[in-house]
Amino acid sequence: MKKVSEGVCPLHKKCGGCAYQGMTYEEQLGKKQRWVEGLMKKYGPVYPIVGMDVPYHYRNKVHAVFDRDRKGNIISGIYKEGTHHVIPVEHCQIEDQISDQIIGTIRRMAKSFKMKIYDEDTGWGFLRHVLIRRGFATGQIMVVLVTASPIFPSKNNFVKALRKEHPEITTIVQNINDKQTSMVLGEREQVLYGKGYIEDVLCGKTFRLSSKSFYQVNPVQTEKLYQKAKEAAGLSGKEIVIDAYCGIGTIGMTVADQAAAVIGVELNRDAVRDAVSNARRNKIENIRFVCDDAGKFMTGMAEAGKRADVVFLDPPRSGSTPAFLQSMVRMRPERIVYISCNPETLSRDVAWLRGRNYQVKGTWPYDMFPWAGHCESVVLLSRSSGKN
Numbered sequence: 001m002k003k004v005s006e007g008v009c010p011l012h013k014k015c016g017g018c019a020y021q022g023m024t025y026e027e028q029l030g031k032k033q034r035w036v037e038g039l040m041k042k043y044g045p046v047y048p049i050v051g052m053d054v055p056y057h058y059r060n061k062v063h064a065v066f067d068r069d070r071k072g073n074i075i076s077g078i079y080k081e082g083t084h085h086v087i088p089v090e091h092c093q094i095e096d097q098i099s100d101q102i103i104g105t106i107r108r109m110a111k112s113f114k115m116k117i118y119d120e121d122t123g124w125g126f127l128r129h130v131l132i133r134r135g136f137a138t139g140q141i142m143v144v145l146v147t148a149s150p151i152f153p154s155k156n157n158f159v160k161a162l163r164k165e166h167p168e169i170t171t172i173v174q175n176i177n178d179k180q181t182s183m184v185l186g187e188r189e190q191v192l193y194g195k196g197y198i199e200d201v202l203c204g205k206t207f208r209l210s211s212k213s214f215y216q217v218n219p220v221q222t223e224k225l226y227q228k229a230k231e232a233a234g235l236s237g238k239e240i241v242i243d244a245y246c247g248i249g250t251i252g253m254t255v256a257d258q259a260a261a262v263i264g265v266e267l268n269r270d271a272v273r274d275a276v277s278n279a280r281r282n283k284i285e286n287i288r289f290v291c292d293d294a295g296k297f298m299t300g301m302a303e304a305g306k307r308a309d310v311v312f313l314d315p316p317r318s319g320s321t322p323a324f325l326q327s328m329v330r331m332r333p334e335r336i337v338y339i340s341c342n343p344e345t346l347s348r349d350v351a352w353l354r355g356r357n358y359q360v361k362g363t364w365p366y367d368m369f370p371w372a373g374h375c376e377s378v379v380l381l382s383r384s385s386g387k388n
Contacts, residue, residue, distance in 0.1 A: 058370065069088070074110050075088040126152075141169050142209070169194075243255075252275075314340075338378075
């Protein structure tokens, strides 16, 4: 891998978001490799980590919070780690560059349009956050203006002026968050321009993304990760597959063309709605989605005497739950493909599964978050002979 260097970010000590600043990318990859090996090598082979050719500006989703500095100037940036103190950001090494430019334009326009910036302490003000999503494959861009009130003074003029500066913007949405909460997005939205969503292409499938859709923030590495998960599963076209914690259905739809049937299970109702829409858009007929807790759903399947041949699971950083793992083992799948964003909880869950006759065939680490202290992995477990 060629050496890459963009210099040390001047904000890294204030921001706290990039724990691996100050070391080369090769050193980062080595550190993450050793981390995964230390936790997973005792279970089976750990393959070399897959890094990025260019580990910069990979985030397709950029969030900026708005505030005022001590002099009253409008600033935008991110919260300092563990606080609600806003660190001004003009350019970020891991954020999409076009998105950063649009945020800078909005910050300047907020001053010229005399927008009231929201104050967390008093609960007064109008503009709270800006969220931008860009489809790297399609080039489509969504701008989400998060406001404390649905009343948007000079709304049409603001939209027109923003689109004049950035004609590449595909849609603009106003999200209303009128609660004193740390949550970025509120429940209500109104479309100010365009369709209110964008589309992106991943692993040959088209996905519709709204402001709240879960979608991997590094599509370059996600494509590699999902292809490895698909390859590890060894599907022949005859298998019944469960995609647990399925989100908007990305993994399930990626493997559907090599399975007999796929069942996606997800607790978030908005995500399930997106998943159903995405399956229809891609004309995938052998997949269905269930809005339910994955553990409860699989327990019900096991009690009804139903089986799955392969289970994909992609749980949150906290890992899976004992209830989910128990329900999965009861179904006796031949293979489990575990996608993890936390090697610590991955190792814990794999240790439990090994005690139930599942053997690790391989662990493949992927660097989804260059400069940050996270590492994604794909693990293949195969059921050995014996009783579970």
